[in-house]
Amino acid sequence: MPRYFFHTQNGDCVRDDQGEELKGVDAAREEAVAVLGEILRYRGASFWETRAFSVIVTDDDGETVVSITASASNDAPDGWTLSDGLQ
Numbered sequence: 001m002p003r004y005f006f007h008t009q010n011g012d013c014v015r016d017d018q019g020e021e022l023k024g025v026d027a028a029r030e031e032a033v034a035v036l037g038e039i040l041r042y043r044g045a046s047f048w049e050t051r052a053f054s055v056i057v058t059d060d061d062g063e064t065v066v067s068i069t070a071s072a073s074n075d076a077p078d079g080w081t082l083s084d085g086l087q
Contacts, residue, residue, distance in 0.1 A: 002059060004028040004066075006035050009054040025065050028057050032068045040070060048072055 005019040032055045057066035
């Protein structure tokens with residue numbers, strides 16, 4: 001089974017030197033989402049200080065295979081509106 005490494009970035013890069021054996025890229029994507037969710041849950045309100053947090057997944061060769069980023073803002077995304085029925 002291939003080994004994937006889950007590095008994190010939020011101003012400082014934290015390398016994952018152990019990695020995890022997973023079935024493939026799809027499993028690495030699922031794990032990246034889970035890792036990001038756990039980190040955001042742990043960081044709580046301090047997430048607003050950096051406003052972005054990324055999990056970058058690499059393979060044994062150091063090639064990026066998955067990257068996921070959560071970002072925070074006090075503004076709504078461009079084009080976002082409440083539908084009339086929800087107001």
